Amino acid sequence: MNIGAIRILGVDPGLRNTGWGLIHSQGSRLSFIACGSIRTETGVAMADRLALIHRELTRLIEDSQPEEGAVEETFVNRDPQSALKLGQARGVALAALALGGLKVAEYSANLIKKTVVGVGHAEKDQVAMMIRMLLPTSEAKTPDAADALAVAICHAQHRAARARGAA
């Protein structure tokens, strides 16, 4: 496994807001590159909203050339209709990353919190504080951009741990 410097793109997919966070990782050293959110309007046709998510992620990958991607596993609640909509945004994000040539890993929300904060049921505030500590120059202006940085950090730490294990 490559433990040299790589760029990781974290994505927290959602139909209205898809957060993304780009970090640089070298071994256990992390640094912030950029983050943001892709918003789609509710009045627009579903296919066009999904096409926008694909197009923006594809442009981001072309511009920033990350090597690996990490996507938050969508929380599946009890409403199949909501799960379907979340799934649509998530499918587009996963496909866009793979089509962009990225190796894609998936992490559950609990594992992300446990990795970043140390406990699986951490509050949003604790996650935000840890992101500021680990990536001091980051400025996540939306919750989904912060979540995307968290999944990128989670992936960086897991791949570093795997590399140590394999060494």
Place this chain on the structure above:
Amino acid sequence: MNIGAIRILGVDPGLRNTGWGLIHSQGSRLSFIACGSIRTETGVAMADRLALIHRELTRLIEDSQPEEGAVEETFVNRDPQSALKLGQARGVALAALALGGLKVAEYSANLIKKTVVGVGHAEKDQVAMMIRMLLPTSEAKTPDAADALAVAICHAQHRAARARGAA
């Protein structure tokens, strides 16, 4: 609305099998062009399976240049985990069609059956028989290719009806 000759791409999305059917429509006259199925293997990573669906649909659109797309609304059962998986394939299909420049319509399974056969709870066999009657040269070798032709036929008939209503 264009009631001249157009090509319609019908899609029945699914993670394992995504059916597609391409027809030619001029007013109420229909003819078969092609149909098939995009299969993905269960052992492959989710992002790569979804990327394959996107890539194959994009290639199909580039090769056959359809003007409009019609997608079957995914049946949402009681299991949110299944709904999420179906949603992922469906999202990729909707985005691929919109990114290919197609105007995309969505139809529920019941409306498709009602339009093609005349009753909303028609059996698979009745739908298959009507497809053979309406598109005599068609050869749908898989159930999802047949379903994709059915959604394409449904869209052709609805747009013809809308054009008559608007005339």
